[in-house]
Amino acid sequence: MELTNENNSGVEETRQYLIFRSGDLKFGMDVQYVVETIINHPVTRLPMLPEYVRGVLNLRGEVIPAVDIRLRLGQPAEDDSTIIVLHMDGVQLGILVDGVERIVKLTPKDIQPMSQRNTQKLFCGMCALPEEETIMMIDVRALLENTP
């Protein structure tokens, strides 16, 4: 995990974000909510759940739900062998992604708010990185609370 994209205005609060890939989009989320990344971990299907909930997985004795982030955002599913485990306020959630890229440091300045017309509550901002990389910032709380 190389640290790139250091910002010049070091005075403001910099936070670290994990960038991951899913479909042809890139997403970022605050590292403080990320517990770990696991690969090739079996997920048990449970019936009667929306498609984006792939089921549950066993993480060292804990039963954690596994959500496919692409399906959650309304995109088709693809390669999904990587799972990022998130943790907030005692609630855990695993999200299936294509792959994890790197961690970047960003300040609030670097993140633009979503446009007024945006209805996707899971996003809380966008960030443009050098080399034409656009990162959609994920609102982890909205993801975990999953209110429709």
Next chain:
Amino acid sequence: MDNDGNESILDTYLYETNTLLEQLDNIVLEAEQADTFSEGNVNEIFRIMHTIKGASAMMEYESLATVAHRIEDLFFIIREKGMDAVPEEAHPDLFEMMFQSIDFFRGEVEKIESGQPLSNDIDSFLQKINSVIDKINGTAPAASATAAPVAAETGNSPIGGGFPYRVKVFFDEGAGMENLRAFMLVTEIRAMCPERDFTFFPSDVETNSTTTDTILSEGFLLAFRRGEDREKAAKLAAASGSVGSYQTMDQQEREEKKPQRNDSAPEEKKRESEENVPVKAAAAAAGQAAPQHTKESLISVSLSKLNQLMDVVGEIVITESMVTSSPDLKGLKLDRFTKSARQLRKLTDELQDVSMSLRMVPVLSTFQKMQRIVRDMGKKLGKSAKLTLVGAETEMDKSIVDSIGDPLMHIIRNSMDHGIEDTEAERVAAGKDSVGEIILSAMHTGEDVIIQVKDDGQGIDYDRVLQKAIKVGLANPEVEYSRKEILNFLLMPGFSTNSEVTEYSGRGVGMDVVKKAVEEVGGTVTLSSEPGRGMTTTLKIPLTMAIMDGMEVQVGGCIFTIPIINIRQSFKMSDTDVIHDTSGGEMVKIMDVFYPVVRVKQLYSIPEGAEKIEDGIVMWVESGECSYALFVDELIGEQQVVVKPLPNYINAFNMKQHGITGCTILGDGSISAILDVFNLYSAAL
């Protein structure tokens, strides 16, 4: 008293005080039934009040200590004079006052628990207690002048009866104008104590400077009706610059208590011993509380430690299973290993049983709380009803016993409010006893505990219920509903047949909250009612939800666990055994009875799995009154599993309604969903 080090002292205080209050409740209830306090009762109450007084004083909860002290005084009098000294007409007041005091203590303890400030307004209480004491003594405390010698320090009593709490103030030598200083003190006291509650001597200090002489030689006497005013005055005196010294003394009260004693010494000693009591009492509190129980050696353990123990034992069960059925050992012939593994299994089973039993407590304490409710409501509503307890020694997991308290309270309130007839005449006309009866019973049935509340009141008015259900939109006016279905409306949110909201029920919040609370501990609620004869509410709660015996079954690529107790039998059948009913549903005949078939594959839309009956297994399952045939691919094997709740994220999708009530981690680390036979059937309908 909230520093870290003192928290456990606070916990102990709360626990002991609550326990004592419960005991007190029971004693007074019993006494009220008998319309007298037996000698044993009086001694016990005295002891309990003494303990509460001491412990509260040590914790610096003055108001509680003071009230406890007064009640202790009262019962001291009753002990000395005997219960006969209490006039018959005063009995109801006495009992009522005791109950109110218990409620007061409870209220204050709750405030302590939630960190709220305590009320200092205990005067109304003390008045009540004082008035009962007065009734016992016949008149106002001026009565017995025979014990005059008891008036210790100053033989003369220039102030008449009614102001037993006194302070004698002496001013500094050479302070000068003592009468005015005395008057200033009076002014200060007037600011915090109503005129009628105190008096002083000499009474003309404001205007008569010759009173200075009296003050110098005999001190300035202040007398109060109430002890706490006296304490405040004493503090004021202490804070006053010119006061050299003061003495506190009590008049006449002591006279009442000890008509025999003639010298002042015992009085002094009593006061001293009173002051020393807080320390000793608190220390003795633990010891004094214990003799209540039979001489079993008991130890109180924090619930969190027990929870921890249960968790670890649960994990051991899983891990033991993982070791003994490890895929590494597949196919190997391991005789000695197998023998040891069996031994291990036996021991873990025992460990599990014992740790489970640690949390089992009898429902008695929760049941007894209901007595108070029946009594209080009976008085308020003007109905007479008695509560009969059956099987109160039945044991259940402590957390479940705690959580059924509120639901039971609600059900019993409903019975009292709606069930029992309004007048005795109605009951007698219906051929019933004039006193209504509510039977609260608990009973084991193997894996469950059945708790029933049965009243012999009017029963449910089915028509009225249906009308209300239609009115709130829960029922369709066109449809004909069976009695059972009508009863179900009562359990739905927003329902209530009372057009007005009484203090106790009728808010429409009731039975559905009960249902939810019971379901949260894994139980079910059923109602049944016979118009005119009464109503029965039945709670069925599984003894333990944590570890259970399950049968692993496979459907498509999914593994499910079915609780063994719900499985009656399994069969191999074929398509020809299946009969179709009028609506296209499938049925099979088992032991000459037809049962509907539920195909798990279909219900859960599982892509793979057996289609033809002969390719799978038919399981005859049952839960309560619900009995049917479940079609799965194959039986994998029996397994003892630790029930883990589904993550909240998943539960939000109403899994329970679909028959999936939890999950478990199997020996090989995979996850299996646990099926609830009852809910699954409802989902399939």
